[in-house]
Amino acid sequence: MDETRRRTLHGRRRGKKLRAGQQSLLDTLLPRLTLALPPDPERIDLAALFGGRLPPDGVWLEIGFGAGEHLVWQAEQNPGVGLIGCEPYLNGVAKCLAHVERAGVGNIRLFTDDARLVMARLPERSLGRAFVLFPDPWPKTRHHKRRFVQRETLDRLAELMVPGAELRLATDDPSYLPWMVEHACPHPAFEWLAERPADWRGRPADWPATRYEKKKLAGTPVFLRFRRR
Numbered sequence: 675m676d677e678t679r680r681r682t683l684h685g686r687r688r689g690k691k692l693r694a695g696q697q698s699l700l701d702t703l704l705p706r707l708t709l710a711l712p713p714d715p716e717r718i719d720l721a722a723l724f725g726g727r728l729p730p731d732g733v734w735l736e737i738g739f740g741a742g743e744h745l746v747w748q749a750e751q752n753p754g755v756g757l758i759g760c761e762p763y764l765n766g767v768a769k770c771l772a773h774v775e776r777a778g779v780g781n782i783r784l785f786t787d788d789a790r791l792v793m794a795r796l797p798e799r800s801l802g803r804a805f806v807l808f809p810d811p812w813p814k815t816r817h818h819k820r821r822f823v824q825r826e827t828l829d830r831l832a833e834l835m836v837p838g839a840e841l842r843l844a845t846d847d848p849s850y851l852p853w854m855v856e857h858a859c860p861h862p863a864f865e866w867l868a869e870r871p872a873d874w875r876g877r878p879a880d881w882p883a884t885r886y887e888k889k890k891l892a893g894t895p896v897f898l899r900f901r902r903r
């Protein structure tokens with residue numbers, strides 16, 4: 675097992691047994707969309723990743739795409755953007771592949787391991803937008819170090835994002851909201867775009883609801899938007 679992955683990745687890799695169709699997508703479609711990390715210390719060649727040229731409207735990164743509804747919606751609505759989705763939970767990857775197949779989008783690439791491995795190899799100032807939507811809240815105090823939103827990851831996202839790029843965070847966990855605010859708002863590289871409570875309690879028009887949100891497993895979702903200075 676990769677040492678970096680062993681130190682940073684927590685949680686399940688698999689859930690219940692995949693259906694035959696889901697397994698078929700993992701065997702056939704996933705290899706065509708997989709982002710393969712280059713040898714260290716090389717950086718990911720984004721032009722090569724997206725068919726030989728950089729996407730005209732830039733590259734976006736979604737960290738923990740769940741079942742992929744949001745990722746595929748963004749790909750449909752923004753065909754000039756190249757989207758990289760990271761998700762280690764293979765059952766979610768299989769669901770995302772089904773959405774990709776139904777939508778017929780070709781501007782998505784997937785990484786099925788810890789997003790921090792991709793972040794370590796992306797070129798600096800290469801991202802026009804980044805999403806961290808409903809990450810595992812790790813509610814127990816002793817597990818807070820496992821939360822994705824940390825100063826270290828925000829520092830790296832700041833290095834990867836172009837000036838003016840947007841960072842979007844979302845959570846429905848009451849304990850993770852103040853954590854996100856306490857870590858992201860004081861960060862010198864990011865400007866919180868909220869001017870009033872409605873700006874983070876309401877859903878932006880280009881931010882579709884996911885199946886997870888509709889289940890309302892935890893609480894009311896909040897939507898935080900930051901701009902890279």
